[in-house]
Amino acid sequence: MLSEVVASAPGKVILFGEHFVVEDQPAIAVAISKRARVRVKPNDSGKYCIYSRELDLSEEFGLHESRKQSPLYPIVVAARAVENRAGVEVGLDIYIESEIPPSAGMGSSAAVAVATVAATSELLELNLGKEDISNIAYRAETIVHGKPSGIDNTISTFGGAIAFRKSEGFLQLEADFKPVKIVLADTGVPRNTGELVRRVLSLKEKYPQIFDPLYYAAGRLAVEAAKLIERGEFEEVGRLMNVNHGLLSAIGVSILELEHLVYTARRAGALGAKLTGAGGGGFMVALCRKEDTDKVARELEKIAKRVIVGEISEEGVKIEKKV
Amino acid sequence: MLSEVVASAPGKVILFGEHFVVEDQPAIAVAISKRARVRVKPNDSGKYCIYSRELDLSEEFGLHESRKQSPLYPIVVAARAVENRAGVEVGLDIYIESEIPPSAGMGSSAAVAVATVAATSELLELNLGKEDISNIAYRAETIVHGKPSGIDNTISTFGGAIAFRKSEGFLQLEADFKPVKIVLADTGVPRNTGELVRRVLSLKEKYPQIFDPLYYAAGRLAVEAAKLIERGEFEEVGRLMNVNHGLLSAIGVSILELEHLVYTARRAGALGAKLTGAGGGGFMVALCRKEDTDKVARELEKIAKRVIVGEISEEGVKIEKKV
Numbered sequence: 001m002l003s004e005v006v007a008s009a010p011g012k013v014i015l016f017g018e019h020f021v022v023e024d025q026p027a028i029a030v031a032i033s034k035r036a037r038v039r040v041k042p043n044d045s046g047k048y049c050i051y052s053r054e055l056d057l058s059e060e061f062g063l064h065e066s067r068k069q070s071p072l073y074p075i076v077v078a079a080r081a082v083e084n085r086a087g088v089e090v091g092l093d094i095y096i097e098s099e100i101p102p103s104a105g106m107g108s109s110a111a112v113a114v115a116t117v118a119a120t121s122e123l124l125e126l127n128l129g130k131e132d133i134s135n136i137a138y139r140a141e142t143i144v145h146g147k148p149s150g151i152d153n154t155i156s157t158f159g160g161a162i163a164f165r166k167s168e169g170f171l172q173l174e175a176d177f178k179p180v181k182i183v184l185a186d187t188g189v190p191r192n193t194g195e196l197v198r199r200v201l202s203l204k205e206k207y208p209q210i211f212d213p214l215y216y217a218a219g220r221l222a223v224e225a226a227k228l229i230e231r232g233e234f235e236e237v238g239r240l241m242n243v244n245h246g247l248l249s250a251i252g253v254s255i256l257e258l259e260h261l262v263y264t265a266r267r268a269g270a271l272g273a274k275l276t277g278a279g280g281g282g283f284m285v286a287l288c289r290k291e292d293t294d295k296v297a298r299e300l301e302k303i304a305k306r307v308i309v310g311e312i313s314e315e316g317v318k319i320e321k322k323v
Numbered sequence: 324m325l326s327e328v329v330a331s332a333p334g335k336v337i338l339f340g341e342h343f344v345v346e347d348q349p350a351i352a353v354a355i356s357k358r359a360r361v362r363v364k365p366n367d368s369g370k371y372c373i374y375s376r377e378l379d380l381s382e383e384f385g386l387h388e389s390r391k392q393s394p395l396y397p398i399v400v401a402a403r404a405v406e407n408r409a410g411v412e413v414g415l416d417i418y419i420e421s422e423i424p425p426s427a428g429m430g431s432s433a434a435v436a437v438a439t440v441a442a443t444s445e446l447l448e449l450n451l452g453k454e455d456i457s458n459i460a461y462r463a464e465t466i467v468h469g470k471p472s473g474i475d476n477t478i479s480t481f482g483g484a485i486a487f488r489k490s491e492g493f494l495q496l497e498a499d500f501k502p503v504k505i506v507l508a509d510t511g512v513p514r515n516t517g518e519l520v521r522r523v524l525s526l527k528e529k530y531p532q533i534f535d536p537l538y539y540a541a542g543r544l545a546v547e548a549a550k551l552i553e554r555g556e557f558e559e560v561g562r563l564m565n566v567n568h569g570l571l572s573a574i575g576v577s578i579l580e581l582e583h584l585v586y587t588a589r590r591a592g593a594l595g596a597k598l599t600g601a602g603g604g605g606f607m608v609a610l611c612r613k614e615d616t617d618k619v620a621r622e623l624e625k626i627a628k629r630v631i632v633g634e635i636s637e638e639g640v641k642i643e644k645k646v
Contacts, residue, residue, distance in 0.1 A: 203562070209543040210566065217537040224530055239526070243533065243573045250569025256586035263579035 001042060001090070006321040007119035008035040010313050011100035012107040012155040013182060013285050014276050015237075016222040016244050017164075019200055019251060021149060024166045025219030028173070028226055029151050031159040032182065033311040036098035036111035037320065040079070040119040043091040048076050053097040063089050068143060078113045078140035082120040082128070085136075092120065101186070101308070105193075105277020110152030113137035118317045130157050133317060159316030163226045175229045177312035181293040182285055183265065187257040188305030189281030196280045200251050211251075218247050238271025238287050245274030253279030261304055268292075268299040324365060324413070329644040330442035331358040333636050334423035335430040335478040336505060336608050337599050338560075339545040339567050340487075342523055342574060344472060347489045348542030351496070351549055352474050354482040355505060356634040359421035359434035360643065363402070363442040366414040371399050376420040386412050391466060401436045401463035405443040405451070408459075415443065424509070424631070428516075428600020433475030436460035441640045453480050456640060482639030486549045498552045500635035504616040505608055506588065510580040511628030512604030519603045523574050534574070541570050561594025561610045568597030576602030584627055591615075591622040 010031040017027025043049060050072040051058040061067060061076045079092055094116060100108040114137040121128040128136070134157040141148050154170050155162050161173040204211040221240055228236045245262055248254055258275045265273035265286035273286040284304075288296050293309060300307045333354040340350025366372060371384040373395040384390060384399045402415055417439060423431040437460040444451040451459070457480040464471050477493050478485050484496040527534040544563055551559045568585055571577055581598045588596035588609035596609040607627075611619050616632060623630045 203566075207544075207547055207563075210540050210547060210563075212540075213536040213543065214540040214570075217533050217535075217540060220532040220536065221530075224533060240530075240533075242575060243526075246569055246571070246573025246575075246577075247537075248569070249572045250566045252565060252569075254569075256582065256590075259579065259582035259586065263582065267579075 001125065002123050002322050004039065004041045004321070004323040005119045005122040005319065006037060006039045007115045007122065007317060007319050008037040009111040009114040009118065009156040009317040010035050010159055010315065011111050012152055013184065014105065015241065015285065015287070016225045017218060018277055019197070019248065019253060020215050020218035021164065021166065022197060022201070023204070023215050025215055026163055026165040026222040026226070027151065028161060028163050028222055028229070029155045030161045030312045031155050031316065032106070033313040034099040034308065036096065036100055036108065036115050038112060038115035038119045039095040040116070040123050041093045042123065043093050045091045047091045048079060048094065049091070050075050050094045051096065053095070054102060063091065074109060074113055074140045074143045075116050077143050078116040078137060079120045081136045081139060082117055082124060082126065085128070086124040086126045088124060101306070104186070104283050105191070106283070107152035107156055110137060110141055111156045113140045114153055114156040114317050118319065122319050122322055130316065133157050157317050160314050161229055161312065163222065173226055173229055176232055177314070179232070179290060180234050180271070181288050181290055181309060181311055183270070183288055183293060183297050183300060184276070184308040184310070185261045185265070185284045185286070185300040185304035186306040187255070187261065187281050187283070189255060189257055191278050191281040193278035196253055196278045200253060203252060214247065214250060218244065221247070234287060234289070235271055241272030241274045241287060242266070248275055248279055255280060257281070258284055261300060264299050264303060265296050268296040270296050324448065325446050325645050327362065327364045327644070327646040328442045328446045328642060329360060329362045330438045330445065330640060330642050331360045332434040332437040332441065332479040332640040333358050333482055333638065334434050335475055336507065337428065338564065338608065338610070339548045340541060341600055342520070342571065342576060343538050343541035344487065344489065345520060345524070346527070346538050348538055349486055349488040349545040349549070350474065351484060351486050351545055351552070352478045353484045353635045354478050354639065355429070356636040357422040357631065359419065359423055359431065359438050361435060361438035361442045362418040363439070363446050364416045365446065366416050368414045370414045371402060371417065372415070373398050373417045374419065377425060386414065397432060397436055397463045397466045398439050400466050401439040401460060402443045404459045404462060405440055405447065405449065408451070409447040409449045411447060424629070426514070427509070427606050428514070429606070430475035430479055433460060433464055434479045436463045437476055437479040437640050441642065445642050445645055453639065456480050480640050483637050484552055484635065486545070496549055496552055499555055500637070502555070502613060503557050503594070504611050504613055504632060504634055506593070506611055506616060506620050506623060507631040507633070508584045508588070508607045508609070508623040508627035509629040510578070510584065510604050510606070512578060512580055514601050514604040516601035519576055519601045523576060526575060537570065537573060541567065544570070557610060557612070558594055564595030564597045564610060565589070571598055571602055578603060580604070581607055584623060587622050587626060588619050591619040593619050
């Protein structure tokens with residue numbers, strides 16, 4: 001066993017298809033250059049001692065203890081699953097720090113789970129493949145998120161851009177994202193994802209004649225966007241992000257604060273801008289040519305609660321340090 | 324021949340389907356309680372002497388004179404067509420005043436044409452039916468608007484609510500609009516309808532896989548809305564107006580100023596709110612329960628260039644006075 005391992009994994013942004021993905025339409029997510037870092041060390045206490053810098057929270061769990069209400073419990077589940085796989089039972093000190101804003105639809109908890117699995121696996125010299133890391137993180141995620149789509153752990157493990165469809169699974173997109181950056185801006189309005197998803201689905205159920213073709217259009221949009229991404233036609237990708245935003249407005253998940261951010265980004269020169277994630281608050285994402293990024297970020301900073309500039313990152317989970 | 328006739332005709336608002344109607348999807352328009360009034364008197368000058376209060380413009384035209392660049396020329400064409408039908412050639416004084424904002428997608432010019440035809444027909448005791456009045460006004464409209472859809476002259480002649488589809492024509496909806504009012508708010512941003520329509524169609528042409536189903540969804544939306552209007556389910560009509568607004572955002576014809584008006588109206592209690600007409604500026608329309616109208620109008624007055632409150636009017640063209 002090693003004495004210390006640090007692993008990191010990226011957050012994600014949905015560029016196309018949130019909400020529509022629930023009804024088996026394709027979606028596209030990308031990894032961003034904001035990462036969660038997890039440091040794992042064996043200890044002699046016979047406990048999992050977890051510390052999260054962002055939550056400013058420190059908790060201890062017995063090796064067999066279940067405490068589902070704790071926000072740190074998914075990390076215990078992730079580490080324990082790796083130990084089970086290795087056939088060992090050791091106490092661990094686990095330190096978490098993350099650049100990914102939590103509860104923002106950016107896959108913060110999946111990135112932590114993925115990095116935890118990777119770091120623990122490396123510590124125990126288990127040599128798990130990425131497929132395994134992603135799957136174990138997914139199962140840990142089910143503790144907090146019910147039955148997540150699997151997008152978050154997949155993108156966090158593999159990095160880059162991924163097309164996803166419920167009935168078909170994942171497809172890694174081959175793309176060169178160097179000419180562009182993304183700017184994320186926070187409305188500061190809290191979201192209630194579950195409530196929003198229910199409201200959208202009840203509208204869809206009431207008017208299938210309208211929403212079946214609308215959802216189909218959203219799916220075709222993601223398919224076209226995937227082709228454009230692979231061809232590097234980011235101007236057109238941006239145009240389709242704008243269309244996607246309108247479809248999200250049509251299903252009722254935009255708010256004035258999101259529109260304000262979206263139109264400000266577009267006017268400042270973004271190639272495209274849309275709400276990202278569940279909507280009803282939360283974040284806007286803008287795709288920008290590298291050279292226009294600063295201007296877009298500056299304009300958004302005047303009105304957003306928080307602005308994050310990042311790249312679309314090829315890099316998935318990785319071991320940063322091992323001792 | 325009578326010595327003076329005054330006729331009036333209402334303006335219109337598109338509640339569903341603008342833009343999508345161009346590609347043969349159904350649309351719904353309603354007459355509003357804002358009207359154009361036209362007073363016609365025979366004169367001895369052998370000329371058409373036209374005066375428009377809103378344009379603050381007065382011009383004379385010979386009985387056979389063609390002057391297409393004049394904004395008053397369509398009125399000459401309308402009056403002349405009625406005289407031709409009656410087999411007479413007399414000079415006319417024509418006074419126009421209108422409560423309908425011009426160049427706002429509210430059918431101001433069609434209302435003037437319809438009222439001109441009705442007043443002139445009555446003056447000459449020609450007894451034209453509504454169908455004829457509408458058709459003659461339409462032909463006069465083609466002078467200024469190229470090939471308009473025919474929605475404006477139809478709604479202005481017949482009043483009430485009309486469903487329209489290019490390939491199928493018009494259908495009068497049977498509805499009781501007493502429980503609701505409409506509030507119109509002006510962004511103050513000028514529109515360029517022709518340019519917008521071209522941009523939308525070029526996007527549609529580039530991505531038919533996306534926009535064919537999207538347009539189809541917009542058409543089904545108008546069909547569902549027509550049923551709800553006839554059943555008096557205005558809360559649901561409002562919900563679908565919100566969906567329609569999102570689809571208009573998706574095809575790229577909304578702007579921040581429109582979103583600001585739309586969300587302000589919804590938050591103030593409107594049943595639904597959307598841009599109306601070509602977009603890219605122009606007006607927002609909100610549907611309100613009668614009792615909520617004042618509050619919605621008050622909130623909009625804080626941010627709009629101009630707010631107009633009206634009813635949906637059963638009344639089409641009518642003779643107001645004859646001497």
